Each structure stands twice: as C-alpha cells, then as structure tokens.
Amino acid sequence: MTKQKIVVIGAGMASGRVLETLTEAAPEQFDITLFNAEPRGNYNRIMLSPVLAGDQTYEDIVTHDDAWYADRGITCRFGEKVTEIDRDAKIVKGANGDVAYDKLIFGTGSEPFIIPLPGHDLDGVIAYRDLEDTERMMSMGEGNKVVVIGGGLLGLEAAAGMAARGVEVTVVHIMGHLMERQLDEAAGYLLRKSLEGKGITIKLQANSKEIVGEDGKVKALMLDDGTELPCDLLVMAVGIRPNTALAKEAGLAVGRGIHVDDQMLTSATDVYAVGECVEHDGAVFGLVAPLYDQAKVLGQTLLGEEAAFVQKTLSTKLKVTGCDLFSAGDFAEGENREDIVFRDPSRGVYKRLVIEGNKLVGAVMYGDVADGNWFFQLIKDETDIDEMREMLIFGPAYQGGEASDPLSAVAALPPEAEICGCNGISKQTIVDAIAAGATDLGAIKSTTKASASCGTCTGLVEQVLQVTLGDEFKMPAAQSICGCTDHTHEDVRRLIKSMPLQSQEAVWQELGWKTRNGCHVCRPAINYYLLADWPLEYKDDPQSRFVNERKHANIQKDGTYSVVPRMWGGVTTPAELRAIADAADKYDVPTVKVTGGQRIDLLGVKGEDLPNIWDDLNKAGMVSGYAYSKGLRTVKTCVGTDHCRFGTQDSTGLGIKLEKILHGAWTPHKLKLGVSGCPRNCAEATCKDIGIVCVDSGYQISIGGAAGMDVKETELMCSVPTEEDAIEVVLAVTQLYREGAKYLDRIYKWLGKVGMDWIVEQVVDDLENRKALAARFELSQTIYNHDPWADHVEAKADKYAPMADLTLEAAE
Amino acid sequence: MSWIDIGDINDIPLRGARIVKTQVGCIAVFRTAPDEVFAVSDTCPHKQGPLSEGIVHGQSVTCPLHNWVFDLNTGQAQGADEGSIPTYPVRVDGTRIMLDGEAVSRRTAA
Numbered sequence: 077m078t079k080q081k082i083v084v085i086g087a088g089m090a091s092g093r094v095l096e097t098l099t100e101a102a103p104e105q106f107d108i109t110l111f112n113a114e115p116r117g118n119y120n121r122i123m124l125s126p127v128l129a130g131d132q133t134y135e136d137i138v139t140h141d142d143a144w145y146a147d148r149g150i151t152c153r154f155g156e157k158v159t160e161i162d163r164d165a166k167i168v169k170g171a172n173g174d175v176a177y178d179k180l181i182f183g184t185g186s187e188p189f190i191i192p193l194p195g196h197d198l199d200g201v202i203a204y205r206d207l208e209d210t211e212r213m214m215s216m217g218e219g220n221k222v223v224v225i226g227g228g229l230l231g232l233e234a235a236a237g238m239a240a241r242g243v244e245v246t247v248v249h250i251m252g253h254l255m256e257r258q259l260d261e262a263a264g265y266l267l268r269k270s271l272e273g274k275g276i277t278i279k280l281q282a283n284s285k286e287i288v289g290e291d292g293k294v295k296a297l298m299l300d301d302g303t304e305l306p307c308d309l310l311v312m313a314v315g316i317r318p319n320t321a322l323a324k325e326a327g328l329a330v331g332r333g334i335h336v337d338d339q340m341l342t343s344a345t346d347v348y349a350v351g352e353c354v355e356h357d358g359a360v361f362g363l364v365a366p367l368y369d370q371a372k373v374l375g376q377t378l379l380g381e382e383a384a385f386v387q388k389t390l391s392t393k394l395k396v397t398g399c400d401l402f403s404a405g406d407f408a409e410g411e412n413r414e415d416i417v418f419r420d421p422s423r424g425v426y427k428r429l430v431i432e433g434n435k436l437v438g439a440v441m442y443g444d445v446a447d448g449n450w451f452f453q454l455i456k457d458e459t460d461i462d463e464m465r466e467m468l469i470f471g472p473a474y475q476g477g478e479a480s481d482p483l484s485a486v487a488a489l490p491p492e493a494e495i496c497g498c499n500g501i502s503k504q505t506i507v508d509a510i511a512a513g514a515t516d517l518g519a520i521k522s523t524t525k526a527s528a529s530c531g532t533c534t535g536l537v538e539q540v541l542q543v544t545l546g547d548e549f550k551m552p553a554a555q556s557i558c559g560c561t562d563h564t565h566e567d568v569r570r571l572i573k574s575m576p577l578q579s580q581e582a583v584w585q586e587l588g589w590k591t592r593n594g595c596h597v598c599r600p601a602i603n604y605y606l607l608a609d610w611p612l613e614y615k616d617d618p619q620s621r622f623v624n625e626r627k628h629a630n631i632q633k634d635g636t637y638s639v640v641p642r643m644w645g646g647v648t649t650p651a652e653l654r655a656i657a658d659a660a661d662k663y664d665v666p667t668v669k670v671t672g673g674q675r676i677d678l679l680g681v682k683g684e685d686l687p688n689i690w691d692d693l694n695k696a697g698m699v700s701g702y703a704y705s706k707g708l709r710t711v712k713t714c715v716g717t718d719h720c721r722f723g724t725q726d727s728t729g730l731g732i733k734l735e736k737i738l739h740g741a742w743t744p745h746k747l748k749l750g751v752s753g754c755p756r757n758c759a760e761a762t763c764k765d766i767g768i769v770c771v772d773s774g775y776q777i778s779i780g781g782a783a784g785m786d787v788k789e790t791e792l793m794c795s796v797p798t799e800e801d802a803i804e805v806v807l808a809v810t811q812l813y814r815e816g817a818k819y820l821d822r823i824y825k826w827l828g829k830v831g832m833d834w835i836v837e838q839v840v841d842d843l844e845n846r847k848a849l850a851a852r853f854e855l856s857q858t859i860y861n862h863d864p865w866a867d868h869v870e871a872k873a874d875k876y877a878p879m880a881d882l883t884l885e886a887a888e
Numbered sequence: 889m890s891w892i893d894i895g896d897i898n899d900i901p902l903r904g905a906r907i908v909k910t911q912v913g914c915i916a917v918f919r920t921a922p923d924e925v926f927a928v929s930d931t932c933p934h935k936q937g938p939l940s941e942g943i944v945h946g947q948s949v950t951c952p953l954h955n956w957v958f959d960l961n962t963g964q965a966q967g968a969d970e971g972s973i974p975t976y977p978v979r980v981d982g983t984r985i986m987l988d989g990e991a992v993s994r995r996t997a998a
C-alpha cells in the first residue's frame with residue numbers, strides 16, 4: 077500500500093495534536109512532512125508565560141522533541157517557511173524545495189497585531205507570541221523599564237513575568253478596566269489592585285500616540301495626553317489576527333480566518349485547516365480548548381471516521397501567581413438576564429453570576445475561584461438552576477449561604493486606619509479602649525474622644541464596637557444610602573478617606589456593594605465623595621451625574637434645556653446683554669427671564685444647540701453659571717460703597733471675587749452666597765448658605781441660611797476685620813462642608829448635625845487649620861475652576877447630536 | 889432583519905447613551921459597563937422624559953425627569969411604576985453597532 081502524503085504547514089499546538097492522533101492510530105498509513113517557520117518543533121506556547129516568569133524552562137515546555145518526530149518518521153523542515161502552494165499540481169513550495177501532497181493541512185496560527193503607531197518599527201518594539209519574544213523579555217532585569225501596551229491576558233502575563241524579574245513595568249490599556257473582554261469592572265478592579273501590589277504601574281483609558289526612538293532604538297512611549305513613559309523595551313499585546321496570507325494567495329475562501337466546515341475542510345478539496353488560522357461558522361479562536369477539539373475532528377476525518385466540530389462555551393484563567401480569576405460564558409447581549417453578585421471585602425472576593433431564564437449563562441469570579449469549574453459545567457450543560465438559585469452563588473458545598481456582611485469592611489481595616497478625623501483617633505486606639513472596658517459609645521467618646529466632635533464617624537465607632545464585642549453590642553439601626561449597600565453616607569465618607577478608596581470600583585468592592593455598579597441614588601453621591609476627597613487622584617465620572625450636571629444645563633419638562641450664563645456678582649455690561657439678546661434670537665429661545673439669582677435665564681434651548689449657544693456666549697466672555705449644579709450657584713450682591721450712601725465696604729467687589737474663586741467647585745448640595753454692603757441687607761445675605769454683611773469694622777460672616785422648602789436665617793460664625801480674612805474664612809468653611817457633609821445636605825442641615833461650636837473651632841479659632849482647609853480648597857480648584865461649556869465645545873460638541881439619522885434611509 | 893450600521897460603540901460613553909432619529913421616533917442606544925448595547929425608545933411613558941439622558945446602572949436606566957427605572961432588556965418599568973418602552977433588535981459587530989432597519993421603519997411599525 078502506498079502511503080498517503082500529508083503536508084502540514086505550521087508546527088503549532090493545533091497541528092501537533094493532529095499529528096499525535098494520526099501517528100497513534102495508524103503509524104504506517106501516512107508519509108508526513110512538517111514545515112515550521114519557527115526554527116523548532118512543537119512546544120506548549122501557552123507555557124511561555126511561566127518560562128518568562130522563571131517558573132519553568134523552555135526544555136520543560138517542549139511537547140515534541142527531535143526523537144518524537146524521528147520515531148514517527150515525520151520529515152521536519154523547521155525554520156523553513158512555505159511560500160507558495162500549487163493546488164493544481166498539489167505541490168507545496170518551501171525555500172528549500174517542493175513537496176507533493178495528497179492532503180494539505182494549514183496550521184499557521186495567528187499573527188500578533190502591531191498598531192501602526194509612528195515608531196512601531198523601531199528596534200525594541202516586540203509582540204508576545206514566540207520563544208524569541210520571550211527571550212527578549214527575559215533579557216530585561218533590574219534597572220530596566222518596559223512598557224506593555226494592552227491590558228488583556230497576554231499583556232498582563234508579560235507584565236507580571238517581567239515584574240517578577242525586577243523590571244519596572246508599566247501597562248498601558250485603552251479601556252476603563254483590565255481584561256474587559258473576560259472580566260467586568262469589579263473583577264478588573266481587584267485584578268488591577270493585585271498587579272499594582274506586584275509593583276506594576278497600570279494606566280487605564282490611556283491612548284498611545286507615538287513611540288519615541290533614539291538611534292533606531294525605542295526610548296519611550298508617548299500618550300496622547302502628553303505623558304512620556306521611558307522604556308528599554310516595548311511590548312505590544314493588543315490582539316491577534318489569523319495568519320491567512322498564504323491561504324488567500326492559494327485561492328482559498330478566507331474571511332477573518334480560513335473558512336472551514338465542520339470537518340475542518342477548507343473551500344478546496346484535500347486542503348484542511350486547524351487552529352487559530354481558521355474561521356468556523358463566523359467565529360475565530362484564541363484559546364487552545366477549541367483548537368484541540370478541532371484537531372481531534374480533523375484527525376478522525378483523515379482516518380476516515382465521522383466527526384464534526386461544535387463550538388462550545390469557553391472559560392479563561394490568567395497564569396499570574398496570586399491573581400485568581402475565572403470567567404466563563406457570556407454576559408453580553410440577550411434578554412431577561414439577571415445578576416447575582418457576592419462580595420467579601422475582607423477576603424478580596426468578588427463573584428458574579430449571570431442568569432437567563434432558568435439557566436446560568438455567565439460567571440466571573442475573583443479571589444475565590446474554587447467553584448469556577450462547577451459553574452462552568454452548569455453553563456455548558458445548560459442545567460436548570462431554578463431550584464438552587466437562592467444558594468447558587470455559594471457554590472456546590474453550600475446549603476445555607478451567608479449573607480454578605482456589612483461589617484467586613486470595618487473588620488478588614490488595618491489598626492492604624494483613622495476612624496475619627498476630627499481628633500485623629502485610629503481603629504487601634506478604639507480597640508484598646510474597648511479592651512480596657514469602654515464597651516459602649518458613650519464610654520468610647522469620653523475615653524478616646526472618638527466621635528465626640530462633629531459626630532459623623534459615630535456609625536464607624538459603633539461598627540468597631542460590634543466587630544470587637546460581637547453580640548454583646550447592640551447596633552442601633554442606621555439608614556443606608558440605598559438598597560445597594562448597608563452603609564450610611566457618613567460611614568462611606570470616612571472609609572473613603574481612611575482605607576483609602578480612590579475609585580468607584582474600589583468603593584463597590586471594598587464596602588461590599590450588593591449590585592454591580594450602584595444605582596441612580598448612590599452613584600452621584602459616591603462620585604461626589606471621591607472627587608471631594610481625592611481631587612487629584614479621582615477623575616470625575618459624568619455618567620454618575622444627573623443629566624443637568626452632565627450636560628451643564630437644566631433639563632426642562634419637554635426635554636429642552638435652559639442656559640444661564642454667569643453674571644459675576646449680578647453685574648453685567650451692555651455688550652453681554654447684547655450677546656445674550658443675539659443668542660436668544662439666533663436659537664429661537666422662547667423665554668428670556670430674570671432669575672431670583674440676579675442673572676438671566678434662556679429657557680427652551682434644544683439639546684443639539686447647546687454647544688453652539690455656549691460657543692457664542694463664550695465668545696462674548698461669558699461662562700457657565702452652574703445653575704444646574706450641586707456646586708457654587710450665585711453670589712448675590714448689593715451696590716455697596718460704589719454707589720449707595722449707606723455702604724460700608726465694597727460688597728459688589730467682594731461678591732465678584734468670591735464668585736470667581738468659588739466658580740466650578742462641587743459641593744454636597746447647591747451653595748449660594750450673598751454679600752450685603754450694610755445691615756439693611758439688600759442682597760438678602762442672611763438667608764443664603766453663606767452670608768456676609770459688611771459693617772464699619774469689617775465683615776460679619778454667617779452660615780446656614782435657606783429660603784426654599786425651609787426658610788432659615790443664618791447663624792453668625794465670626795466677624796473679621798479684612799476682606800482677605802473674609803475670603804479665607806469662606807473658603808475654609810466651604811471646604812469643611814465639602815469634606816464632611818452628607819450628599820444632598822445643604823449647609824443648614826450639616827450645621828444642625830455638627831453644631832456651630834465645632835465649626836467655629838475648626839475655621840475660626842484654629843488658624844492653622846483654617847489655612848490648611850483653604851489650601852485644600854484651592855488645590856481642588858486647580859482641577860475644577862474652569863468653564864465646562866468651553867471644554868465641551870472643544871472636546872465633545874459632536875456628542876450632543878444624534879449618533880445617526882435613519883428617518884431618510886428608512887423611508888426608501 | 890436588515891441591519892443598519894449606526895456608528896461605533898466608542899461613540900457612546902460607557903454607562904451612557906446616544907440617540908438615533910428614526911421613523912418611529914428617537915431611539916436611545918445604551919452602552920452598559922461591560923459593553924452591552926441596548927436600543928429602546930427614548931421616550932418615557934410617564935411624561936415623555938428623554939431616557940438617553942438618564943443614569944445607567946446595571947442593565948437599567950433611570951429617567952432623568954422623575955426617576956422611573958426601566959429594565960433595558962424588556963423595556964418594563966421596575967418597582968411600583970407601571971409602563972413599558974418598546975425595545976429594538978441591536979447587535980455589535982466588532983465595534984460597529986447595527987440596528988434592525990425593519991423594526992425602526994414606519995412600514996413594520998404600522
């Protein structure tokens with residue numbers, strides 16, 4: 077019997093399996109020639125990462141050595157690329173000569189995708205695919221800097237492997253969280269945290285702009301925000317593309333990959349393909365599990381047996397020590413889906429199951445992945461989980477599951493974490509006091525002073541009591557922010573500072589949120605707390621804001637908007653008034669109204685027109701009036717010494733100064749100021765959040781007024797001699813309010829909780845503290861004191877228009 | 889179905905929405921945190937609030953006018969509120985968003 081001539085292009089993981097099947101079942105039946113572009117035979121490519129990390133050697137991961145091929149009579153042509161195929165003559169052409177085939181197998185795998193950034197062809201810019209790349213990375217060590225573009229599976233394994241060698245690694249990722257295709261944002265946050273714990277720097281939402289070189293060698297990566305990241309090596313791990321060039325030239329049907337049917341047959345007779353180079357039923361592949369299935373099917377087909385390839389659900393793990401994550405199935409698309417979320421902050425565990433109807437369709441977990449395969453099986457088997465739904469998330473071992481514990485965040489706090497900010501009392505001090513016999517809140521207050529001042533940390537002190545004493549302590553019921561959490565606003569505020577937490581994902585995970593990403597009640601509050609406490613570290617999230625603050629205009633009942641430009645201190649000019657009049661004409665503004673805040677409101681502007689009307693007003697020197705914000709609204713003034721016969725100080729001038737300094741600041745609720753030139757108080761300063769009444773001897777500053785749902789007169793806080801002092805006191809008290817108050821408490825409500833005595837202590841008596849508060853306010857203003865209208869006109873004007881208009885197309 | 893390319897997924901902010909004008913009215917196309925995409929009517933059945941301007945959480949949106957919450961899968965109002973919004977077939981091909989042209993043309997709507 078003449079042997080059947082089989083030629084294989086590519087000695088990869090998929091074709092390797094085919095060869096195993098064939099030579100095991102019918103060692104004498106085939107005459108096999110194996111080409112490989114790499115100068116070696118088949119090795120376990122996925123184990124390159126452990127080799128990089130130093131846990132294994134190349135020798136450990138070779139699956140087929142020279143002897144293996146020799147024993148099976150396989151002709152190896154390694155280091156030789158197939159350059160052409162003559163299908164009519166059934167001949168394959170390599171650099172060292174032709175080979176005839178009866179059956180041809182493509183196993184060409186895929187090629188790493190290289191972003192065509194300027195400088196991508198510099199020496200030192202590599203991908204992560206083969207042994208050469210791995211060796212290049214292994215040549216890096218202490219003192220070297222490497223940038224990895226891509227925060228997916230490969231990029232992170234590369235980063236972790238090099239970090240383990242002492243290399244200073246930075247990962248640059250374009251999306252909002254790591255491994256976004258396999259993980260949700262919560263698991264992505266935990267992954268990021270543990271990678272940062274390994275010394276890896278991670279930059280999210282970072283766009284690469286250019287690779288900078290010197291003498292033909294890579295020197296740095298430049299991001300589009302101007303950041304320059306110096307590096308000795310740059311690894312691009314941004315995706316792969318099926319290697320199809322040769323197949324295309326040979327005239328095979330190729331889409332994203334080489335088209336194959338269920339038997340792995342391509343569009344040409346006697347030509348087959350397996351592995352990452354194929355496209356089957358619209359799908360391409362990037363993990364080995366389905367490739368092994370394909371290899372088995374092809375082996376059986378060539379042996380004349382019946383077999384068909386079926387796509388299955390896949391699961392992913394990351395091969396980085398200490399990062400236990402698992403994801404399987406699908407959490408996109410589809411109707412009637414339901415989430416089950418479990419978080420255990422003290423163990424750093426997050427689990428989420430996605431259920432559709434009575435079936436589990438997806439699972440993501442981090443930290444505790446023991447049940448991963450069980451869930452994966454439920455997904456693959458499409459098991460009816462209706463009966464076990466309640467306990468499902470606790471895995472196969474649990475009958476009675478535990479509810480997530482709101483105390484675990486406090487239990488997990490390190491001893492030195494500050495619980496009471498006013499008096500600088502740490503968790504340890506409180507625990508010591510409890511051990512010494514202070515077993516209720518009153519006793520803690522008197523022995524440690526914790527929660528004895530402003531009182532906002534009361535809830536946390538009680539939790540420390542509960543964690544330490546267990547059932548001996550009865551917790552008073554507290555009002556949580558919303559259904560997503562058991563924590564109160566006050567507790568969350570303090571924990572954000574003391575843990576510290578600097579992102580929404582961190583808050584959700586570390587404080588055991590019960591939902592995936594909050595709701596319309598907690599998200600705006602958390603966004604505010606984060607930006608108030610971490611102005612430099614946290615980036616404001618417009619998607620966690622109510623429409624008015626996201627679009628910088630007030631939404632009206634018919635979906636149009638009102639536009640209110642600032643009129644500093646209520647003073648305007650003929651030119652400004654003309655520009656307002658022109659804008660009203662140009663954009664068909666139905667109503668122009670003088671507001672109760674000494675400025676002009678243009679009501680009824682269409683959403684699409686906003687950037688245009690803003691641009692016009694900007695050009696006339698006007699900026700957003702923030703009439704929509706939980707932030708500084710207006711500073712109402714009277715005419716003061718400039719014109720009034722009773723004026724004692726320049727109330728108009730001070731009002732304008734204050735409005736300019738405070739402009740753009742976000743506060744727990746809206747903030748309105750008034751400055752009157754004398755006690756006749758024409759600016760109604762004594763019913764504002766902060767009111768200043770000028771007198772001969774200086775400035776009387778009072779706070780906590782209101783004239784809305786509640787009407788309140790302000791309470792006097794202090795009198796100061798100079799305008800400079802007045803400004804500093806206003807900034808300090810504003811900052812104290814920003815740092816301490818519950819979201820949506822106006823100053824008068826906050827005042828009612830913390831008391832005037834305490835506020836006076838902080839901003840009037842303690843001069844050093846006053847200055848520190850004012851300085852923190854000014855620091856925050858380096859980020860927020862600007863005009864959002866101008867920013868939006870420049871950066872995202874196009875987002876105000878519909879993304880598509882199908883009214884015309886659909887009519888065809 | 890006849891899929892129409894309406895734009896790139898990156899043109900919609902994460903946990904946000906953009907509108908598409910169609911013969912059956914404005915349709916809000918949502919993008920949730922894990923890059924799921926939903927297309928529903930932009931108009932709240934309560935008092936016609938623009939849902940594309942609401943806060944997106946999980947697979948729900950909260951109407952910006954009076955806080956009704958809708959499940960984007962089914963279009964059903966959640967909790968005590970009663971009402972629903974039409975949903976439209978949409979899919980993502982790579983990064984392109986495809987909306988079903990038949991479902992949003994007047995012919996099939998009538």
Ligand code: SRM
Pocket residue numbers: 630631632638640669670671672673674675676677703704709710746748763781782783784785786822
């Ligand atoms: C435009 C204006 C009425 C007017 O035509 O004069 C106005 C309009 C609105 N006010 Fe006001 N308030 C306006 C001055 C006031 C004043 C008077 C003042 O500032 O001197 C008060 C009482 C003083 C105070 O705040 O204590 C006032 C107390 C309120 C309240 C009650 C607040 C409270 O804590 O009790 C609300 C509701 C809220 O904020 O939750 C409110 C909410 C609103 C909202 C934003 C309702 C909303 O959420 O959509 C209105 C927006 C209309 C729009 O689309 O533009 N408005 N509002 C005034 C704009 C002032 C400005 O130039 O920025």
Ligand SMILES: Cc1cc2nc3c(=O)[nH]c(=O)nc-3n(C[C@H](O)[C@H](O)[C@H](O)COP(=O)(O)OP(=O)(O)OC[C@H]3O[C@@H](n4cnc5c(N)ncnc54)[C@H](O)[C@@H]3O)c2cc1C
Pocket residue numbers: 085086087088089090091092111112113114121122123124125156157158159183184185186204205206230319322350351352353361362363364365367393395
């Ligand atoms: C670092 C790394 C880690 C990974 N980790 C995992 C993991 O944890 N889990 C997982 O499931 N998957 C993982 N993968 C993916 C997995 O390795 C691939 O899915 C698998 O190797 C693909 O097998 P293949 O046979 O299709 O192609 P390959 O293994 O790439 O083999 C293709 C071979 O064909 C050769 N070739 C191409 N064109 C020609 C030509 N014209 N002539 C001759 N030879 C040619 C190439 O040189 C190559 O050697 C990882 C990949 C890498 C790079």
Ligand code: SF4
Pocket residue numbers: none
């Ligand atoms: S008083 Fe009521 S109706 Fe009038 S503007 Fe203020 S919120 Fe609107």
Ligand code: FES
Pocket residue numbers: 932933934935936937951952953954955956
């Ligand atoms: S219009 Fe949507 S809730 Fe009222």
